[in-house]
Amino acid sequence: MDLTKLEQSLAELYYIQLDNGNIYRFTSSDSTHVVGGQVYSPIGIKRGNISVHADLKIDACDVTIALNAFLVNGYTIAQAVDFGWFDNAYLMINLIDIDDSLITTINIFEGHAKGGIKYDESEMILTFTSILDLLNQSFPKIIYQEQCNLKLYSTYCGLNKITFKRIGTVLATASPSKDTIYSSIFSFSNNPSGFFKYGELKMTAGDNDTISRTIRGHYDGYVKLYQPFNFDCLAGETLEAYAGCDKSGTTCDSTSFDNYDNFLGFEYIPPPETMMQ
Numbered sequence: 531m532d533l534t535k536l537e538q539s540l541a542e543l544y545y546i547q548l549d550n551g552n553i554y555r556f557t558s559s560d561s562t563h564v565v566g567g568q569v570y571s572p573i574g575i576k577r578g579n580i581s582v583h584a585d586l587k588i589d590a591c592d593v594t595i596a597l598n599a600f601l602v603n604g605y606t607i608a609q610a611v612d613f614g615w616f617d618n619a620y621l622m623i624n625l626i627d628i629d630d631s632l633i634t635t636i637n638i639f640e641g642h643a644k645g646g647i648k649y650d651e652s653e654m655i656l657t658f659t660s661i662l663d664l665l666n667q668s669f670p671k672i673i674y675q676e677q678c679n680l681k682l683y684s685t686y687c688g689l690n691k692i693t694f695k696r697i698g699t700v701l702a703t704a705s706p707s708k709d710t711i712y713s714s715i716f717s718f719s720n721n722p723s724g725f726f727k728y729g730e731l732k733m734t735a736g737d738n739d740t741i742s743r744t745i746r747g748h749y750d751g752y753v754k755l756y757q758p759f760n761f762d763c764l765a766g767e768t769l770e771a772y773a774g775c776d777k778s779g780t781t782c783d784s785t786s787f788d789n790y791d792n793f794l795g796f797e798y799i800p801p802p803e804t805m806m807q
Contacts, residue, residue, distance in 0.1 A: 706762035729774030
């Protein structure tokens with residue numbers, strides 16, 4: 531971008547990643563732009579004011595999107611909002627000079643959706659807070675507790691998530707369900723009891739395609755979910771399931787994980803006791 535020019539032909543590029551993993555690239559200008567090999571399509575989208583503070587004050591940005599701007603997995607924006615797909619959505623706004631042959635970008639905002647979603651006739655208004663908002667979270671790096679401090683499959687945990695992925699299909703039942711899923715991979719003959727508890731179930735076909743849910747319980751032949759899917763999981767639909775962990779030393783040292791060398795819990799710390807009632 532040539533800042534010596536008296537006039538600039540600017541365009542804003544919007545990169546949006548929803549909670550279901552879908553990625554969208556839009557521009558508020560009238561024409562399509564290709565930047566870094568990625569296509570940014572023109573839609574009805576605009577933003578509010580963005581302030582820059584030297585003291586790292588947290589700022590918010592309101593983004594307005596026309597409700598008929600695009601579809602999400604075949605559903606309207608209003609339906610996607612009801613499904614929770616816009617919760618904690620990630621937004622990055624970049625600025626480009628259309629006349630710049632190098633098409634360099636300048637980042638002007640980056641953050642996550644926070645708070646409620648408002649409607650104004652045919653438009654939806656989302657409030658995004660800057661990624662600097664993460665600095666407001668006060669917590670110690672390590673907590674002295676019995677359970678492991680590490681996130682499963684993180685760098686320090688050391689386990690490869692792909693190693694603990696199982697692929698299967700939904701089995702036919704008397705009535706399809708949104709929160710109780712049957713599959714042969716959940717049979718104890720294929721994977722031990724509790725292997726998937728606190729793990730992840732991701733649908734890879736059907737109306738819930740690409741959507742993930744946390745597994746509440748693993749039983750012989752089926753699992754139960756903390757949060758139901760938006761639609762019934764039908765027989766024959768494919769899925770992926772990942773092993774879960776209750777963060778205990780026993781589980782970490784089990785034959786399923788055999789990862790006790792990386793366990794970051796304090797099993798012998800005295801448990802909290804009630805001093806007075």
